[in-house]
Ligand code: SF4
């Protein structure tokens with residue numbers, strides 16, 4: 001069989017992506033949860049705020065996309081309303097990142113044209129997934145995913161790879177094909193929330209990532225499922241670009257903080273904030289300053305947050321440059 005082509009998805013300046021955290025609450029307590037309530041509070045945006053902020057970030061001159069997140073966004077009673085409003089405002093695409101519980105009868109309140117549903121699952125069976133995401137989660141998530149597919153929704157699945165489930169990633173493509181999932185996103189374990197600092201020992205080595213992830217992605221693509229995963233390591237001579245400088249991504253939290261880079265979300269270094277429904281540029285030391293720095297290791301934020309993860313050669317030069325965490329590779333697309 002022909003090996004599917006892997007391409008790097010360059011940043012698109014004509015696109016604007018809004019990652020809208022509607023609330024920080026969740027019905028689950030995943031071992032690697034990235035939510036930090038100390039930093040982002042426990043509030044839920046009101047229906048009025050949801051609409052005002054959707055309008056605030058909509059840019060008619062660009063392809064504006066919104067991704068609704070939480071916590072668990074389907075716990076918000078007005079999510080269906082917000083999805084329809086976003087479409088009405090002109091957002092080119094709406095995605096809901098869900099843990100699969102689909103509260104408030106979401107599937108009955110929106111149509112397949114309104115939104116793509118992106119389910120999170122961290123194992124190909126309950127034995128692998130449930131110790132990470134909670135008892136009974138695999139069964140509920142896969143049942144609701146099948147229901148959504150049956151109703152004609154476009155679906156994707158996000159698998160967060162850590163030390164806990166790396167070995168089971170190669171078994172995911174068959175499951176996705178059986179479930180009828182349209183797209184597969186492989187995500188690297190984050191540096192935020194519970195997995196920050198790696199006290200939990202979840203982080204992967206470069207070798208582990210490179211040996212397993214591209215092969216699993218190629219296998220999924222071979223089964224007809226386009227797969228997207230973070231680039232992580234730049235090839236020799238490949239250009240480094242920081243999305244904070246060359247792309248338009250906004251990570252919005254219910255307490256009004258707006259980050260341009262998700263890696264800094266455990267810290268009060270957001271470059272923007274929403275005050276009285278206006279977007280304000282912060283003047284305090286913030287992530288903006290890091291975006292400007294050029295270092296041999298590539299991404300500055302990665303260097304600051306997990307310096308120990310970058311191996312160096314005898315000449316003290318880094319063996320790998322780390323790409324922007326938002327730079328993706330696609331196979332089968
Ligand atoms: S589903 Fe998401 S928000 Fe909820 S506990 Fe898991 S990682 Fe955290």
Ligand code: SF4
Nearest residue numbers: 242244261299324325
């Ligand atoms: S991950 Fe690194 S390169 Fe990407 S936006 Fe953040 S600081 Fe910039």
